[in-house]
Amino acid sequence: DAKTTQPTSMDCAEGRAANLPCNHSTISGNEYVYWYRQIHSQGPQYIIHGLKNNETNEMASLIITEDRKSSTLILPHATLRDTAVYYCIVSLPGGGSNYKLTFGKGTLLTVNP
Amino acid sequence: DTGVSQNPRHKITKRGQNVTFRCDPISEHNRLYWYRQTLGQGPEFLTYFQNEAQLEKSRLLSDRFSAERPKGSFSTLEIQRTEQGDSAMYLCASSVAGGRDEQYFGPGTRLTVT
Numbered sequence: 001d002a003k004t005t006q007p008t009s010m011d012c013a014e015g016r017a018a019n020l021p022c023n024h025s026t027i028s029g030n031e032y033v034y035w036y037r038q039i040h041s042q043g044p045q046y047i048i049h050g051l052k053n054n055e056t057n058e059m060a061s062l063i064i065t066e067d068r069k070s071s072t073l074i075l076p077h078a079t080l081r082d083t084a085v086y087y088c089i090v091s092l093p094g095g096g097s098n099y100k101l102t103f104g105k106g107t108l109l110t111v112n113p
Numbered sequence: 114d115t116g117v118s119q120n121p122r123h124k125i126t127k128r129g130q131n132v133t134f135r136c137d138p139i140s141e142h143n144r145l146y147w148y149r150q151t152l153g154q155g156p157e158f159l160t161y162f163q164n165e166a167q168l169e170k171s172r173l174l175s176d177r178f179s180a181e182r183p184k185g186s187f188s189t190l191e192i193q194r195t196e197q198g199d200s201a202m203y204l205c206a207s208s209v210a211g212g213r214d215e216q217y218f219g220p221g222t223r224l225t226v227t
Contacts, residue, residue, distance in 0.1 A: 032214070034214075034215075041220075042220060042221075043115070043117075043204050043206070043218030043219050043220050043221050044156065044204070044206075044216075044218045045115070045218065046215035046216065046217070049214060049215070085155075087155055099144065099146075099161055099208075100146065100158040100161060100169070101148075101156070101158065101216060102158065103148075103154075103155025103156045103157070104155055105153070105154060105155055106155055
């Protein structure tokens with residue numbers, strides 16, 4: 001799997017947008033970008049994934065640059081419950097022969113009141 | 114609650130003892146994964162089942178570790194002759210092959226080896 005680089009930590013004010021960057025300069029053409037988060041003492045939770053187009057769901061938006069070497073996860077209105085470690089993962093889709101997720105250390109997002 | 118359950122949630126054992134953890138995936142999910150997470154690190158892949166077949170084992174899974182998924186339903190992870198280095202959170206996840214590719218994680222079993 002391609003490696004990703006994320007900042008160790010970030011802060012965000014409650015109610016503001018949280019923009020979490022991820023670099024994945026060695027991503028291959030058929031690899032997707034996945035985002036998971038892990039709230040303290042819980043298992044990781046899927047957020048969103050995409051290949052090259054921007055994606056949006058009820059939790060977040062994913063912006064992938066045109067060259068696919070980096071992406072940004074956007075939480076539009078962060079709440080205190082969004083405080084968690086956010087993992088950016090590059091992987092082949094699970095429907096293919098690859099299936100395991102390779103987690104890095106992620107970004108600890110702290111949402112402040 | 115993702116629908117994936119793990120038991121026990123916490124286990125304290127003495128070095129050299131055997132321990133077994135159980136994972137109950139979401140019922141219609143045919144893929145099941147085990148990960149291990151140590152303090153300050155992201156989860157690390159251990160092994161993977163599709164239905165009852167164990168299709169891959171990480172090199173992290175030494176001979177003291179064994180995982181089963183009889184009948185393609187729940188799974189067990191056994192650690193024999195535990196060592197202090199086995200202390201970690203053991204996470205189970207499940208997914209649907211060919212689905213939206215997201216893995217649903219359980220709350221984990223925290224193992225402490227004294």
